[in-house]
Amino acid sequence: MISDVITFLNSGGPVLYGILLVSLLLWVLILDRYWFFHRQATPLCQGHLEAWLQLDNHNTWYAFKIRQSIVSKVRIEYQRHRAFIQLLVMICPLLGLLGTVTGMISVFDVMAATGTGDARAMASGISKATIPTMAGMVVSLIGLYFKTRFDGMAKKQLEQFQDKLLK
Numbered sequence: 001m002i003s004d005v006i007t008f009l010n011s012g013g014p015v016l017y018g019i020l021l022v023s024l025l026l027w028v029l030i031l032d033r034y035w036f037f038h039r040q041a042t043p044l045c046q047g048h049l050e051a052w053l054q055l056d057n058h059n060t061w062y063a064f065k066i067r068q069s070i071v072s073k074v075r076i077e078y079q080r081h082r083a084f085i086q087l088l089v090m091i092c093p094l095l096g097l098l099g100t101v102t103g104m105i106s107v108f109d110v111m112a113a114t115g116t117g118d119a120r121a122m123a124s125g126i127s128k129a130t131i132p133t134m135a136g137m138v139v140s141l142i143g144l145y146f147k148t149r150f151d152g153m154a155k156k157q158l159e160q161f162q163d164k165l166l167k
Contacts, residue, residue, distance in 0.1 A: 012131035013106075015099035019092060019132060023139045026088045029081045030146045037153050041078070045161045048074055052165055067165055074161055078154040085147050092140035099132020 009016050048070045055063055107125030 008131070011127060012135060013099055013102055013128040015095055015102055015132045016135055019095050019099070019135045019139060022088055022091055022095065023135075026085065026092075026139065026143050029085050029088070030143070033081060033085070033146070033150050036077070036080070037150065037157075041157060044077055045074060045157070045164075049161070049164055070165065071158075071162055075158060078158055082147065082150060082154070085143060085150070089140050089143035089147055092136040092143065094136070096133040096136020096140075099136065100129045103127070103129025103132070 009020065012019075052058075052067065052070055055066065057063055058067075103125050105125075106128055107122050110122050110125055
């Protein structure tokens with residue numbers, strides 16, 4: 001299986017290794033956010049909610065500022081790594097485009113050296129042009145799905161947390 005992956009990476013050219021690196025980094029961040037939303041978010045909100053409920057008076061200006069501070073702290077935790085995930089999602093198609101350009105350059109090199117008659121050599125360059133494009137788009141779509149999902153989860157859970165603070 002590893003030899004198949006290496007063959008695939010070699011067939012797409014050196015840009016495919018960059019896409020693989022971005023993909024691995026993206027998956028690390030996705031798993032981190034998944035872990036946060038399913039294991040750490042509830043205890044975080046519960047701890048801040050308990051601190052809020054220990055205040056004597058919730059109607060003062062001081063209490064209002066504490067509430068804003070608590071919401072800001074929780075929001076920061078919910079937004080951690082989301083901008084970096086979005087950046088990686090945007091980089092993947094650009095890396096795929098770079099692979100397309102480098103693959104087409106190799107096609108033009110073959111055409112310049114041998115003329116237009118060597119279809120086998122041109123097909124190799126076209127393969128190097130299309131594989132990184134496909135890989136970049138697939139990684140980008142997967143990352144976009146998870147980014148959108150995490151955005152929705154963060155919005156919903158933050159609204160629920162803010163509602164609990166108002167009670």
